[in-house]
Amino acid sequence: DAGVIQSPRHEVTEMGQEVTLRCKPISGHNSLFWYRQTMMRGLELLIYFNNNVPIDDSGMPEDRFSAKMPNASFSTLKIQPSEPRDSAVYFCASSLKVQGLTQPQHFGDGTRLSIL
Amino acid sequence: AQTVTQSQPEMSVQEAETVTLSCTYDTSENNYYLFWYKQPPSRQMILVIRQEAYKQQNATENRFSVNFQKAAKSFSLKISDSQLGDTAMYFCAFMNSNYQLIWGAGTKLIIKP
Numbered sequence: 001d002a003g004v005i006q007s008p009r010h011e012v013t014e015m016g017q018e019v020t021l022r023c024k025p026i027s028g029h030n031s032l033f034w035y036r037q038t039m040m041r042g043l044e045l046l047i048y049f050n051n052n053v054p055i056d057d058s059g060m061p062e063d064r065f066s067a068k069m070p071n072a073s074f075s076t077l078k079i080q081p082s083e084p085r086d087s088a089v090y091f092c093a094s095s096l097k098v099q100g101l102t103q104p105q106h107f108g109d110g111t112r113l114s115i116l
Numbered sequence: 117a118q119t120v121t122q123s124q125p126e127m128s129v130q131e132a133e134t135v136t137l138s139c140t141y142d143t144s145e146n147n148y149y150l151f152w153y154k155q156p157p158s159r160q161m162i163l164v165i166r167q168e169a170y171k172q173q174n175a176t177e178n179r180f181s182v183n184f185q186k187a188a189k190s191f192s193l194k195i196s197d198s199q200l201g202d203t204a205m206y207f208c209a210f211m212n213s214n215y216q217l218i219w220g221a222g223t224k225l226i227i228k229p
Binding site for chain 1 (some may be wrong): 143148151158159160161162165166168207214215216217218219221222
């Protein structure tokens with residue numbers, strides 16, 4: 001079974017440009033998470049969807065960041081305009097959440113984003 | 117606030133030795149889940165082991181086992197017969213009632229040949 005699929009694996013772009021990161025969760029999973037990982041701040045949860053609905057976006061740093069989940073098999077994280085301080089590894093994770101049962105989160109390979 | 121603390125920034129052991137990584141957490145919740153994830157240089161985040169707080173028995177997955185002390189809020193990871201492929205960052209994580217993972221800062225583990 002395919003795991004969480006993220007694209008691109010690497011992205012290098014100039015500041016001010018729009019960046020779109022993509023994620024395909026594991027089939028059947030109903031929860032999706034976007035994380036950012038940096039040396040300084042470690043792993044930070046940006047936003048969490050359940051059944052395609054954003055549940056908690058308190059970790060989204062600024063209005064420049066937005067995330068969508070138009071259907072159960074696809075999500076995007078967009079940064080517009082991008083800034084050098086957005087450089088990080090961005091992870092997408094998915095899991096199955098049902099009443100009374102908690103499943104672990106499964107991670108994609110991440111997107112390494114470099115803003116010049 | 118819920119926090120996870122990993123007090124060992126880096127550890128290094130010889131291949132085949134046993135190593136224990138420490139993790140403590142702080143929460144007022146009674147039912148929760150704890151996880152250890154491994155992140156090798158390839159940067160994948162790989163689930164190593166999980167523990168439900170309501171279970172008294174310590175979880176075990178092959179060479180990996182935990183020592184879960186609920187009263188002390190401690191959740192250490194023991195790796196037996198360590199292998200070169202175990203070299204990675206290890207993250208302890210606590211899942212709260214909002215289904216969110218609270219992460220420790222990580223321990224860099226180096227297995228020397």
